Amino acid sequence: MSGIRLDHVSKRYPNGVVAVDSVELDVADGEFVVLVGPSGCGKTTLLRSVAGLEDITSGTLYIGGEDVTGRPPQQRDIAMVFQDYALYPHMSVRENLGYGLKLRGTPRADRERRVSEVAHTLGLEELLARKPAKLSGGQRQRVAMGRAIIREPKAFLMDEPLSNLDAKLRVSMRAELSRLHERLGVTTLYVTHDQVEAMTLGQRVAVLRDGVLQQVDTPQRLFHKPKNLFVAAFIGSPSMNLVEAELTGRSVRFAGFELPLPRGSVAADRTGKAIVGIRPSALEHGGGAEHELPRIGVVPEVVEELGDETHVIFTIEAPPVSADAVLAATEASDQSEGKLFAGDERAMFTARVDGKRTVTVGDRLELAVDTGALHFFDPATGLALDAGTRTELVA
Amino acid sequence: MSVALERPAVQERTGRGIRWQRVGLHVFLAGAAILWLAPVLWTLYTSLRPFSDTAKNGYVSLPGALNFENYSQAWTQADLPHYFLNSLIITLPAVFLTLLFAAAVAFVVARLSFRFNVALLIVFMAANLLPQQVILTPLYRLYLRLPLPEFLSDSGLFYDSFIGLIAINVAFQTGFCTFVLSNYMKTIPASLGDAARVDGAGVLRQFFGIVLPLCRPALAALATLEFTWIYNDFLWAVVLVQSGDKRPITSALANLQGAYFTNFNLLAAGAMLAALPTLIVYALLQRHFISGLTLGASKG
Helix, strand or coil: CCCEEEEEEEEECCCCCEEEEEEEEEECCCCEEEEECCCCCCHHHHHHHHHCCCCCCEEEEEECCEECCCCCHHHCCEEEECCCCCCCCCCCHHHHHHHHHHHCCCCHHHHHHHHHHHHHHHCCHHHCCCCHHHCCHHHHHHHHHHHHHCCCCCEEEEECCCCCCCHHHHHHHHHHHHHHHHHHCCEEEEEECCHHHHHHHCCEEEEEECCEEEEEECHHHHHHCCCEHHHHHHCCCCCCEEEEEEEECCEEEECCEEEECCCCCCCCCCEEEEEEEECHHHEEECCCCCCCCCEEEECCCEEEECCCEEEEEEEECCCCCCCHHHHHHCCCCCCCCCCCCCCCCCEEEEEEEECCCCCCCCCCEEEEECHHHCEEECCCCCEECCCCCCCCCCC | CHHHHHHHHHHHHHHHHHHHHHHHHHHHHHHHHHHHHHHHHHHHHHHCCCHHHHHHHCCCCCCCCCCCHHHHHHHHHCCHHHHHHHHHHHHHHHHHHHHHHHHHHHHHHHHCCCCCHHHHHHHHHHHHHCCHHHHHHHHHHHHHHCECCCCCCCCCECCCCHHHHHHHHHHHHHHHHHHHHHHHHHCCCHHHHHHHHHHCCCHHHHHHHHHHHHCHHHHHHHHHHHHHHHHCCCHHHHHHCCCHHHCCHHHHHHHHECCCCECHHHHHHHHHHHHHHHHHHHHHHHHHCCCCCCCCCCCC
16 A cells, blocks of 8 residues: 545645645655646645655645655655656765665665666666766666666656656657556656646646646546536646637527527537637538538648548637636736737637648638537536536526 | 858948957956966066075066075965965854854845745844944954853853854854845745655755755855955954964964065065965865756756
8 A cells, every 4th residue: 555645635825826825735655647738837845745745734644545745755765766866966876776775774785786677677777887977868767767777666756857858768758657657567657748748647637726626537528528628628638729609409509600500519408608619629621521510611731641640720700718727727927829820819729620621821711610628617606517417597 | 142252241331340349359358367367477577586585686677586496485385285274274163054044144134925025134244244343342352252162162251262253254244245145046846845844854855855955055155255354364264263383374464574584585485375275175076066966947
């Protein structure tokens, strides 16, 4: 039993900033949980609090069922991988790997055996005598990982360990990390700001915003059932298209379009304003989609051909959603950020269509909308409309 | 064709400009070096000439004879081996203690976070700004009253003891070293300390196992400087030590001066000998002055 449990953990800095706000999180024994959120959301502070590198202001922390709230890092039996690796530059790879064991008084013979085991696992045997300065980025990363696994701790804490690698290496290391976890089965809490990394690595993903936990769920559920606007806008790439819409009970109206709602939709029988979310994958080229799906006519402004799929970017006759949650998720301070052309007050939509279809910029295009996959949010609270709850919408 | 002709002309012009700048720079550097070395070279030259030669031809003249006569005379007449030993007995512990204390304070100031970080650093710096001459008399009196056990000082006091001299040098040098080391330690990534803590290192382990080894370039540079300064100290040795046989080599050079007559050739030879240890220390430590020791700690 070596899970991690956070019971109403808060961290308030002396200047009054609340970095972590009453977080409740239960990481089961052997589970891989990813903490994700935009920069400054408190995820690293939370991880450092679990490690014992930061004191928490209130709440209780359990590792392996024991209350470790007041304990220093060395008494928590955790290993941490840092964003910048933090290898000891004056020690060889062998000494770096063995340092933690040495401090814990592991006998020399034992230590050497474990070092060679880990070096073998991670392919570091040739590098044992080298100093970190003589290693490549990927090799340093492996040493940092080796330093964590050699101690066989109760839990791994990883702070954006892949963010300093180049894109290709990052993808392969991501897969390696998954394999490693599969093999060792050690409880892991992993921090990243990269939602693709979060979705591919995490058995469960915890989305954090301004120190508050938004949703903890499997990647699939986060993607298909986001609890609020922030999660919806943050998870998914390209991100979800959002627009303010009018519900009529049987259909949804926005930007001059009217789409009938299928039976059983959470928005059916509701009237009033709502924010509707359409994943780019819920928009398909009209030519290839099912006939019964409703169509919208758009004029592509940008076409990004990625081979298998094509991203079609177009504007619709409606203003972009300016809710704080959406801005926070896109890490923009206001609507103008991330825009090249000033003065365009219309929302940009992205559709992900089959790469085999030809799409031309400026030529009118029919897109089929999978109305069964639409998301609806309360514009006042930002919460997802749920079949179970019947919130009154603003008329 | 015209283009082809123009190009080299342009290159030549800029090339010549660079060359003149280079020449100017080298002339300036050579001049500065000569100016800097002239006193040393002249001392060396004088020390190699017999007294009779300079007495006859003056100091600014071509040599009649060159030999090491003055050196052997200085070595025996001034009892240099004895004073060398005195200097080392004072300097080595003083340098070691200065660096140890300064590193410890710098570690606390730079690597641990607590409320009085800056205040503590200012206190150490302020002590360094005090002119030594101002507190000469009070310190002299204080030393006459501070007792030491007999086995540490045969005078029974801080006054006229090696320990007293070591203490005063450590006290005056720690501020400067703390300042330099704390700035150096701030450049060591904080994550290294975090990693060590997670690995199981307490504060002492972090200090001796991680931070101190990484400060090697700064420590080597400071050790060289401090060795030179403490070794060359004349003021405190004269003020706080009474017995001639406890004085360091700098004040012992005075033994080579007579009351009515001074053999400058002999004095020059003594001074050259006295300067040797600082050169040796520099030669030994300079290979540690490597920058970028923390290279490879992080992403790089």
